[in-house]
Amino acid sequence: MANVAMLDTPNGRKIRALEAVSEGHTFFCVSKGCAAKLYLCKEGTNSPYFSSFRKSDHAYDFCIDQKLSFHPDKIDERCFDLDKTIRRICYKVDNDIYNRAGKSSGGTVGTDRKIGINSAKGIYAMCEYVGCGNSYNGVPVDSIYLCGENKHLYNNALNGFCVVKAEYSRKVTKQPIIEFSFKVSSNKALKLAAIFQKEDDAWSFYNRIKKRENFKDLQYVIVSEWERDNSRIYDYKCQINKQSQIFFIYT
Numbered sequence: 265m266a267n268v269a270m271l272d273t274p275n276g277r278k279i280r281a282l283e284a285v286s287e288g289h290t291f292f293c294v295s296k297g298c299a300a301k302l303y304l305c306k307e308g309t310n311s312p313y314f315s316s317f318r319k320s321d322h323a324y325d326f327c328i329d330q331k332l333s334f335h336p337d338k339i340d341e342r343c344f345d346l347d348k349t350i351r352r353i354c355y356k357v358d359n360d361i362y363n364r365a366g367k368s369s370g371g372t373v374g375t376d377r378k379i380g381i382n383s384a385k386g387i388y389a390m391c392e393y394v395g396c397g398n399s400y401n402g403v404p405v406d407s408i409y410l411c412g413e414n415k416h417l418y419n420n421a422l423n424g425f426c427v428v429k430a431e432y433s434r435k436v437t438k439q440p441i442i443e444f445s446f447k448v449s450s451n452k453a454l455k456l457a458a459i460f461q462k463e464d465d466a467w468s469f470y471n472r473i474k475k476r477e478n479f480k481d482l483q484y485v486i487v488s489e490w491e492r493d494n495s496r497i498y499d500y501k502c503q504i505n506k507q508s509q510i511f512f513i514y515t
């Protein structure tokens with residue numbers, strides 16, 4: 265299932281399942297270079313989604329990565345605590361703390377207790393599902409998500425936690441850094457540094473992506489806490505403590 269699709273042609277405009285109507289329309293996968301047809305499921309009306317006619321029609325495996333789909337029926341918006349989510353996604357913390365806290369605070373046994381967002385892919389999927397200009401449990405999506413759609417709101421200040429949709433630039437020689445770029449206008453791009461804990465970690469990510477012939481054309485999602493780079497080599501930098509903080513998606 266997918267939360268967004270292309271309307272009427274594979275290169276059409278992107279539409280969210282929440283806003284879409286089936287009548288008179290066809291829907292396509294949002295991945296660039298993929299023309300798989302989708303249909304709109306409106307059952308249970310609160311959380312419509314797009315589904316593939318045939319999974320094998322998709323050009324890429326990540327088109328059908330379930331972790332990139334947001335499931336509002338399973339995830340409880342009221343459980344979304346941004347600070348806790350940031351710690352869980354960006355730092356190696358003891359997950360038991362959260363599990364214990366979750367169990368003790370629930371109280372009622374046997375209810376279908378929902379869970380909150382607990383992964384980098386999950387928070388990205390939520391931002392795409394809820395959409396720019398909207399909020400999730402009081403947190404404006406535009407305050408934690410930077411993509412082509414809302415870059416006009418961006419005031420040269422990538423400070424603090426942000427889910428950033430960027431383009432691959434290069435692996436920096438002999439450093440644990442992979443450089444990405446974010447296009448702010450047709451002639452200006454920000455240089456972003458994703459700093460891994462060790463150079464081996466950066467290589468491991470690089471080796472994983474370079475297996476894809478089109479890896480330079482993909483879009484990358486980097487989920488971390490950002491700060492200005494005082495050395496001025498990059499515009500902004502962030503620390504990657506877990507490989508799950510970076511992944512690629514459709515373009």
Ligand SMILES: [Zn+2]
Binds near residue numbers: 293294295321323324
């Ligand atoms: Zn696809």
